Amino acid sequence: MVGVVRKNSPVRAECIAKELKLTPTTLNPDLKILTIQGILAVGPSENYSYNGSKKDSNLSNVLSSVLNKIRxxxxxxxxxxxxxxxxxxxxxxxxxxxxxxxxxxxxxxxxxxxxxxxxxxxxxxxxxxxxxxxxxxxxxxxxxxxxxxxxxxxxxxxxxxxxxxxxxxxxxxxxxxxxxxxxxxxxxxxxxxxxxxxxxxxxxxxxxxxxxxx
The missing domain is CATH 3.10.580.10 (CBS-domain)
Incomplete structure (x- = not known):
């Protein structure tokens, strides 16, 4: 699912479901979880986009900040x-x-x-x-x-x-x-x-x- 969003971002739930050969109703719970985790972002008209790269960047920045504080x-x-x-x-x-x-x-x-x-x-x-x-x-x-x-x-x-x-x-x-x-x-x-x-x-x-x- 994440791969489909990453490839087609931004993309509506219906298109994701069609790509995966599932119904939008079946996908909704997973989409909500991925959105809460910050892996996906939902924009206007419920278009989903991949947010993992931003999350990875934030994690990298946090880790770098911590390691540069510890002596x-x-x-x-x-x-x-x-x-x-x-x-x-x-x-x-x-x-x-x-x-x-x-x-x-x-x-x-x-x-x-x-x-x-x-x-x-x-x-x-x-x-x-x-x-x-x-x-x-x-x-x-x-x-x-x-x-x-x-x-x-x-x-x-x-x-x-x-x-x-x-x-x-x-x-x-x-x-x-x-x-x-x-x-x-x-x-x-x-x-x-x-x-x-x-x-x-x-x-x-x-x-x-x-x-x-x-």
Missing amino acids: VKDIKSLPIVINDTGTIYDAAVLMFTEDVGTLFIVNDGGALQGVVSRKDLLKAALSGINTQETPLNMAMTRMPNIITVSGDETVFMAAKKIVDYEVDVLPVVRNFYTKSGEERLKVVGKITKTSLAKLIVDLGEGKRQRGFER
Whole structure:
């Protein structure tokens, strides 16, 4: 029915019924429901038109507005870090015990040095190297080739980075200065595809609408 209206819009109920080989009386209840839902609009002379595109546009605008109000710091989770003096074996053990897919490598001063994923560790193990002796920095992605996000950036921007750079997780960072005055990044959280999916579900269930109005 919606397809007929979309194709012939605006169109009278009699024409819709004829196209579907039904009587107008049979269609009336369905037409009323679709009109109440906003999928169809009824105009002068009871001409029906498809309104779904406007509804979809409104939904998109609402979702965009919400995601641009929520900050990364509102949904970030705790990062799992490992010192850059560790080995590939150390990273594999930590990843297993913490049940995570990504570790963030930091130096003694807490500055972000790199990121290592399950895939990185698997690739290293399959290469035949001695994982208990090989430094972790041989398998990690190093700075400045790491895509990061700050806590004050919007969830929309974080999601866009994940999509654009095809990564599963982003470290949430803040700037700090070392004793020698060098600017570095400290990992204060992480945001993942899973956390973004959970946010969408929470929004759909109305759990996160309150408290994010800014």
